[in-house]
Amino acid sequence: MEMSQIEIIPFGFAAGAEVRGLDLSKPLEPADLATIKAAWLKHLVLVFPDQDLSAEDQIAFSRNFGELDPQESQAPETLHPDHREILVLSNKVESGKKSGTHNSGRNWHTDLTYTSRPAKGAILHCKEKPSVGGDTMWANLYLAYETLNPNIQQLLEELEAIHDVTLIRGLEQRSPDVIAEMKQRNPPMIHPVIRLHPETKRKSYLVGERVRGFVGMSDEESRHLINMLNEHATKPEFVFRHRWRLGDVVMWDNRCTSHVALGDFDQTQPRVMFRCSLEGEEETGRPFERPQTDDRAAMAQAVAAVS
Ligand SMILES: O=C(O)CCC(=O)C(=O)O
Ligand SMILES: [Fe+2]
Numbered sequence: 001m002e003m004s005q006i007e008i009i010p011f012g013f014a015a016g017a018e019v020r021g022l023d024l025s026k027p028l029e030p031a032d033l034a035t036i037k038a039a040w041l042k043h044l045v046l047v048f049p050d051q052d053l054s055a056e057d058q059i060a061f062s063r064n065f066g067e068l069d070p071q072e073s074q075a076p077e078t079l080h081p082d083h084r085e086i087l088v089l090s091n092k093v094e095s096g097k098k099s100g101t102h103n104s105g106r107n108w109h110t111d112l113t114y115t116s117r118p119a120k121g122a123i124l125h126c127k128e129k130p131s132v133g134g135d136t137m138w139a140n141l142y143l144a145y146e147t148l149n150p151n152i153q154q155l156l157e158e159l160e161a162i163h164d165v166t167l168i169r170g171l172e173q174r175s176p177d178v179i180a181e182m183k184q185r186n187p188p189m190i191h192p193v194i195r196l197h198p199e200t201k202r203k204s205y206l207v208g209e210r211v212r213g214f215v216g217m218s219d220e221e222s223r224h225l226i227n228m229l230n231e232h233a234t235k236p237e238f239v240f241r242h243r244w245r246l247g248d249v250v251m252w253d254n255r256c257t258s259h260v261a262l263g264d265f266d267q268t269q270p271r272v273m274f275r276c277s278l279e280g281e282e283e284t285g286r287p288f289e290r291p292q293t294d295d296r297a298a299m300a301q302a303v304a305a306v307s
Contacts, residue, residue: 004021004022004029004032005021006019006020006021006022006032006035006036007019007020007021008020008035008039008043010043011043011047011240011242012240013237014139014140014143014237014238014239014240015043015044015045015138015139015140015239015240015257016043016044016045016047016138016240016242017039017042017043017045017046017047018046018047018048018049019036019039019046019047019048020049022036022048023051024048024051024053024057024058024061024249025051025052025053025054025057025061027060028061028064033064036064037065040065040121040251040253041199041200041253044138044140044240044252044253044256044257045138045240045242045250045251045252045253045257046250046251046252047242047248047249047250048248048249048250048251049245049247049248050245050247051125051247051248051249052247053125053249055080055082055083055086055274056083058086058123058125058249058274058276059083059085059086059276061123061249062085062123062276062278065120065121065123065251065278066120066121066278066279066281067278067279068085068276068277068278068279069085069112069117069119069276069277069278069279069280070084070279071084071085071087071277072185073112073114073115073182073185073186074087074181074182074185075100075177075178075181075182075185076181077100077177077178078099078100078101078178080274085276086274086275086276087101087274087275087276087277088101088272088273088274088275089101089104089105089124089261089271089272089273089274089275090102090270090271090272090273091103091267091270091271091272092270092272097175098173098174098175100174100175100178102173102174103169103170103173103174103263104168104261105136105259105260105261106168106169106170106260106261106262106263107167107168107169107208107209107210107260108139108208108209108230108233108234108258108259108260109168109208109209109210109258109259109260110141110206110208110254110257110258110259111254111277112254112277112280113163113189113191113206113208113210113285114163114164114165114168114186114188114189114210115186115189115280115285116189116283116284116285116286116287117279117280117282117283117284117285118191118206118254118280118284118285119254119277119278119279119280120253120254120255120278120279120280120281121251121252121253121254121255121277121278122251122252122254122275122276122277122278123249123250123251123275123276123278124136124249124250124251124252124273124274124275125247125248125249125273125274125275126244126245126246126247126248126249126250126272126273127246127272127273127274128246128270128271128272129244129245129246129270129271129272130265130266130269130270130271131266131269132265132266133262133264133265133266134244134261134262134263134264134265134271135241135242135243135244135262135264136241136242136244136250136259136260136261136262137234137239137240137241137242137259137260137262138239138240138242138252138257138258138259139233139234139238139239139257139258139259140238140239140240140256140257141195141204141205141206141233141238141256141257141258142197142200142202142203142204142256143237143238144204144205144229144232144233144235144238145194145203145204145205146202146203147232148205148232156193156194156205156229157194159192159193159194159214159215160190160191160192160193160214160215161190161191161192161193161206161207161211161213161214161215161226162188162189162190162211162212162213162214162215162288162306163188163189163190163191163208163210163211163212163285164188164210164211164212165182165183165186165188165210166183167209167210167211167212168182168210169209187287187288188212188287188288189285189286189287189288190215190285190286190287190288191206191284191285192206192284193205193206193207193214194206195255195256195284197255197256198255198281198282200256202256204255204256205229205233206258207226207229207230207233208230208233208258209230211226213226213306214226215305215306216305216306233258234258234260254278254280288306
């Protein structure tokens with residue numbers, strides 16, 4: 001049997017490596033799959049250049065790394081018409097209508113934290129790209145955690161954050177039906193801040209710019225802590241920035257990274273990406289319930305407990 005010659009070339013210290021020598025439209029040899037999995041855990045974001053995958057190929061490749069997210073959190077019109085496993089990220093205007101994903105990913109986030117089961121990872125395939133700009137950046141959240149002072153690490157240990165889909169940057173610019181779907185499908189969700197990676201056993205912290213507060217803190221306390229943690233996590237030394245090439249397939253580990261898609265490109269040029277999300281291994285979230293009572297004292301107590 002022919003052995004493929006996989007080469008793994010690190011792109012950055014914090015994250016990112018290019019994986020050369022593979023055609024992902026073909027089934028992977030077990031040894032190659034093991035090499036990819038090990039490289040993924042080490043580099044967090046893998047870039048496979050020069051791929052040309054059909055929707056079926058991309059789905060088959062993605063299934064090597066886990067179940068696919070059923071995408072119930074997404075507005076149906078943003079999914080591939082024949083393959084619900086694929087979210088189409090596109091800025092194209094179709095029959096006079098802006099796509100429901102034309103500005104997706106524009107603030108720092110980890111995918112699907114507005115659901116009870118944040119994604120394990122994602123596989124993104126570059127189909128069309130602007131001539132310049134539209135890069136994506138990833139932050140290494142292990143390094144962010146590990147470089148905090150132990151006193152702050154301790155503070156985060158029992159903390160829970162409220163993730164809110166309405167904090168997606170630019171959500172208000174999407175069509176009213178997409179906004180309504182996203183809100184209705186995804187009420188605010190509470191997740192623990194500290195995460196232990198099930199495979200590497202390293203800790204990281206999950207906050208990002210779609211968190212509206214911490215349970216048991218005032219808005220003001222939350223705001224300062226959110227800003228501090230996000231600023232720290234996205235320091236340049238923890239960030240890998242990818243400049244897309246047509247055909248790139250990028251696969252990231254969502255359990256220890258956050259990312260942002262930059263809107264710095266000519267919006268009259270198409271940018272189209274197909275995404276498969278790996279279903280989260282664990283349901284870590286619980287809904288954040290608004291206090292539902294007429295009793296003022298109970299209301300005040302409930303608000304104090306969560307705001
Ligand atoms: O378009 C991109 O570069 C990434 C968008 C994003 O946040 C995602 O696919 O999860
Ligand atoms: Fe994302």
